[in-house]
Amino acid sequence: MGSSLLTNSSAMTALQTLRNVSTQLATTQNRISTGQRVSTASDNSAYWSIATSMRSDNAALSAVSDSLGLSAAMVDTEYTALNTVIGDKNSGLTKLQALLVEAKTAGIDRTKIQAEVTQIQQDMKLKSDSATINGINWLSIDITPSSSTATPTTFNLVSSYSRVGGTPTIGSITVTTATYALYTTGGSSTTGILDTVVGGSTGASVASINIGALTDSATDQTKLDGYINQVTAAINSVASAAANLGAVKNRIATNTEFVKNLMDSVDRGIGQLVDADMNAESTRLQALQTQQQLGVQALSIANQNSQSILSLFR
Structure with missing residues (x-):
């Protein structure tokens, strides 16, 4: 050419x-x-779309992780307070039970024992009232009927997030407040573990037991036996509540680890698609x-x- x-x-x-x-x-x-080999939709529209959805899911999982962290702090606060209320030989319900048994001794000065009982009762109330985090307290609750300030009967602790197609599903752990309530206010009667009155109008709650005026008479000795049984039952109830909350605590810890691992898996999946x-x-x-x-x-x-x-x- x-x-x-x-x-x-x-x-x-x-x-x-x-x-x-x-x-x-x-x-x-x-x-x-x-x-990235796929940084915009024009590089590979299918992979870009999938990766974008996965990033969105990971952002939601991150929010779940944060929520689990708050829930863990909340549960740990209530769990610690419950254990403190149970106490040991020097404090709490355990010490209160020992003092009541000691009060069975003939001729003992029960007014002095009552002084220590009163201190324990006040300390348990203080511990319960102090178990507040983010404005929430499960041990000292308000049960005022139809009140906007009343403590909710249940709390849902966000624990998981998943999406099938376009439908998101949020999993939660439901906590029933009454299970852990030690003290209640606002109702027609008190219903907490420690402030529920046993024995009718002449009875007392664990929080209001007073042995200062009791004597060595058979009637008063029977009343002391009733108080001891009442405190023993309270110890069992608080221990059961603590065990229940411990199970919730472990579940939150397990879910927290799972969510973190799941986020890592999603990140790896996105990397396989677009990196x-x-x-x-x-x-x-x-x-x-x-x-x-x-x-x-x-x-x-x-x-x-x-x-x-x-x-x-x-």
Whole structure:
């Protein structure tokens, strides 16, 4: 084919090749700079869409993780307070029971024992009232009927998130307040474990037991036996509540670990879809840069061919 001033086929071929190489080089450089082979919908619409949904789910899982952290702090606060109320030989219900047994001793000064009993009763109330976190207290609750300030009967602690198709599902752990209530206010009668009156109008609650006026008479000794049984029952009830809350605490800890592992799995899945193989991309970059340099030289040579035509007119 003869030479033409209007159409330089060699230059057109070299330019087309150079343009293709430049396009590939720009794509590779973008992958290296972003670390992703699918960073926009135009790169791969299907994978980009899936990755975007997975990132959205991971954000929701992150919120669940934060919620579990708050729930764990809440449960731990109530659990600690319950254990403190149960106490040991020096405090709490355990000490109160020991004092009542001691009060059975003939001739003992029960007014002095009552002074210590009163201190324990006040301390248990203080511990229960102090078990508040984020404005929530499960041990000292308000049961005022139809009141906006009343403590909810149940609390739902967010524990999981999943999405099937376009339908999100949020899992929760339901906690019933009455299970852990030691003291209640606002109702027609008190219903907490420690403030429920036993024995009718002449009876007492654990929180109001008073043995200061009791004597060695058979009647008063029977009353002391009733108080001892009452405190023993309270210890069992509080221990049961603590055990229940301990199970909730363990469940939250297990769910927290699961959510963190699940988030890592989702991150790995997103990486499989959109992350660039940096080893492959760096190798491709070197190859494309070489091709670009050769393409520039090829175009230069093709352009020089047109200059040789001038020599025919000299």
